[in-house]
Amino acid sequence: xxxxxxxxxxxxxxxxxxxxxxxxxxxxxxxxxxxxxxxxxxxxxxxxxxxxxxxxxxxxxxxxxxxxxxxxxxxxxxxxxxxxxxxxxxxxxxxxxxxxxxxxxxxxxxxxxxxxxxxxxxxxxxxxxxxxxxxxxxxxxxxxxxxxxxxxxxxxxxxxxxxxxxxxxxxxxxxxxxxxxxxxxxxxxxxxxxxxxxxxxxxxxxxxxxxxxxxxxxxxxxxxxxxxxxxxxxxxxxxxxxxxxxxxxxxxxxxxxxxxxxxxxxxxxxxxxxxxxxxxxxxxxxxx
Amino acid sequence: xxxxxxxxxxxxxxxxxxxxxxxxxxxxxxxxxxxxxxxxxxxxxxxxxxxxxxxxxxxxxxxxxxxxxxxxxxxxxxxxxxxxxxxxxxxxxxxxxxxxxxxxxxxxxxxxxxxxxxxxxxxxxxxxxxxxxxxxxxxxxxxxxxxxxxxxxxxxxxxxxxxxxxxxxxxxxxxxxxxxxxxxxxxxxxxxxxxxxxxxxxxxxxxxxxxxxxxxxxxxxxxxxxxxxxxxxxxxxxxxxxxxxxxxxxxxxxxxxxxxxxxxxxxxxxxxxxxxxxxxxxxxxxxxxxxxxxxxxxxxxxxxxxxxxxxxxxxx
Numbered sequence: 148x149x150x151x152x153x154x155x156x157x158x159x160x161x162x163x164x165x166x167x168x169x170x171x172x173x174x175x176x177x178x179x180x181x182x183x184x185x186x187x188x189x190x191x192x193x194x195x196x197x198x199x200x201x202x203x204x205x206x207x208x209x210x211x212x213x214x215x216x217x218x219x220x221x222x223x224x225x226x227x228x229x230x231x232x233x234x235x236x237x238x239x240x241x242x243x244x245x246x247x248x249x250x251x252x253x254x255x256x257x258x259x260x261x262x263x264x265x266x267x268x269x270x271x272x273x274x275x276x277x278x279x280x281x282x283x284x285x286x287x288x289x290x291x292x293x294x295x296x297x298x299x300x301x302x303x304x305x306x307x308x309x310x311x312x313x314x315x316x317x318x319x320x321x322x323x324x325x326x327x328x329x330x331x332x333x334x335x336x337x338x339x340x341x342x343x344x345x346x347x348x349x350x351x352x353x354x355x356x357x358x359x360x361x362x363x364x365x366x367x368x369x370x371x372x373x374x375x376x377x378x379x380x381x382x383x384x385x386x387x388x389x390x391x392x393x394x395x396x397x398x399x400x401x402x403x404x405x406x407x408x409x410x411x412x413x414x415x416x417x418x419x420x421x422x423x424x425x426x427x428x429x430x431x432x433x434x435x
Numbered sequence: 436x437x438x439x440x441x442x443x444x445x446x447x448x449x450x451x452x453x454x455x456x457x458x459x460x461x462x463x464x465x466x467x468x469x470x471x472x473x474x475x476x477x478x479x480x481x482x483x484x485x486x487x488x489x490x491x492x493x494x495x496x497x498x499x500x501x502x503x504x505x506x507x508x509x510x511x512x513x514x515x516x517x518x519x520x521x522x523x524x525x526x527x528x529x530x531x532x533x534x535x536x537x538x539x540x541x542x543x544x545x546x547x548x549x550x551x552x553x554x555x556x557x558x559x560x561x562x563x564x565x566x567x568x569x570x571x572x573x574x575x576x577x578x579x580x581x582x583x584x585x586x587x588x589x590x591x592x593x594x595x596x597x598x599x600x601x602x603x604x605x606x607x608x609x610x611x612x613x614x615x616x617x618x619x620x621x622x623x624x625x626x627x628x629x630x631x632x633x634x635x636x637x638x639x640x641x642x643x644x645x646x647x648x649x650x651x652x653x654x655x656x657x658x659x660x661x662x663x664x665x666x667x668x669x670x671x672x673x674x675x676x677x678x679x680x681x682x683x684x685x686x687x688x689x690x691x692x693x694x695x696x697x698x699x700x701x702x703x704x705x706x707x708x709x710x711x712x713x714x715x716x717x718x719x720x721x722x723x724x725x726x727x728x729x730x731x732x733x734x735x736x737x738x739x740x741x742x743x744x745x746x747x748x749x750x751x
């Protein structure tokens with residue numbers, strides 16, 4: 148009976164792992180599809196993304212290129228949707244990744260320090276995290292961006308301040324566990340300094356969890372950027388971004404649904420891929 | 436729930452609100468545009484601007500301005516709103532907020548009820564048959580919904596139900612109950628996904644627990660096991676996230692309200708921000724923050740009442 152139970156558990160773990168790997172694979176394919184498209188657009192796009200063609204306005208998508216050369220159609224100014232979607236990705240992905248870096252740095256550094264030193268460092272950091280959780284951050288961000296004026300660096304800065312709490316809490320909890328382990332003691336005996344122990348010894352042991360959490364955060368950052376651009380406090384006009392494009396298409400949704408739908412699909416494929424990837428990684432990590 | 440814990444929570448809540456007040460105060464002061472100039476009409480003379488400055492206390496030192504601001508928040512006398520002006524301001528800020536608040540409450544509760552009606556039955560079915568085709572289908576739909584920004588889903592709903600089928604109004608609040616359906620549904624979608632997932636995992640856990648096995652051994656019928664023993668135990672964590680969601684929504688959902696031009700607090704905030712209506716912004720943001728804090732607090736207290744185990748843990 149007991150052996151059966153054990154076998155069952157092993158089988159279950161193997162099943163979850165397999166499922167996790169499948170998710171990681173599908174997710175990786177979706178994400179790389181988008182990333183390759185965005186990277187290619189730096190060097191080449193089928194049309195100039197900002198070139199208007201007034202004779203070919205609001206042309207419907209034509210996947211087989213029978214009637215015209217615009218595979219995904221054109222927008223209200225006759226700009227090629229495929230090219231714009233590719234270049235729009237540059238801004239959206241760049242903002243998401245840069246603010247992810249900011250978020251991760253804040254979460255990891257605060258988490259390591261408060262987990263390691265405890266006492267007042269810990270209580271201060273924990274209060275800050277609680278305050279952040281109790282604040283309607285998106286609201287404050289919208290107000291801040293519209294009062295201070297929006298620019299890409301400002302957007303990245305403010306978006307970095309939003310989602311760091313989950314990373315902070317995880318890193319803090321793990322650091323508290325890790326700092327009492329023998330290897331930390333050994334490092335001290337070998338004459339290591341605090342900073343060396345924290346960043347060279349403890350940090351590598353928490354990094355896998357940080358990577359999983361950070362992966363999942365990318366999707367909420369992409370969606371946040373889209374919402375802000377939709378409200379008109381995100382990316383400003385000369386740069387196309389996916390959110391900006393969806394918002395521009397809102398006025399033409401009745402006659403030309405594809406103007407909003409094309410960038411929305413790009414966001415969806417990217418976000419879904421990231422979610423699969425993060426979910427799969429999380430499953431694998433839990434089973435280890 | 437010890438009284439020390441309650442006091443600590445209240446203090447922390449007050450600190451949060453104070454922080455929001457300070458942030459808004461400084462944001463308004465470091466703004467590149469002079470608020471007096473923004474408030475004045477385009478052909479205002481230097482004296483007009485000076486008059487506005489004096490009327491708003493903008494010529495006083497910052498500490499005094501801050502105290503005046505805090506007093507205005509407490510007394511609720513936040514001055515006139517600079518929206519909807521004909522010759523002179525029409526509404527007091529507080530009047531405007533009170534006019535818009537019922538709409539936001541209506542929208543919040545309609546959308547939460549929609550979420551509950553959709554998510555909990557679906558979550559229970561998935562939780563009873565994890566790994567079945569219906570479970571996989573629901574999970575996939577959830578992944579798809581979560582991948583789209585909610586305003587895009589709203590736009591598609593407007594296109595289909597408002598513009599093509601002409602069944603529902605595309606925005607505003609003039610058509611009675613029909614006009615709340617699309618914004619409420621749009622708002623409920625992402626939360627429904629979360630709630631379904633939560634119900635599902637909770638149900639899987641509860642159905643595996645010893646006391647459910649006991650009820651089965653006793654020979655209770657399935658419905659009783661599900662609704663009395665199962666649902667009751669699942670209800671506690673669900674209450675928490677539903678409560679927090681209410682807190683988040685009473686501030687008004689800026690994106691969805693703006694998309695549907697729903698006359699609630701979120702849309703009001705957006706028009707105040709873009710229209711330079713600083714008195715309203717200054718009043719509304721701390722208010723929203725306070726609602727958020729208070730609901731958080733209530734949910735935390737309720738948690739202790741609903742689940743005696745949580746009470747015991749916090750005491751220990």
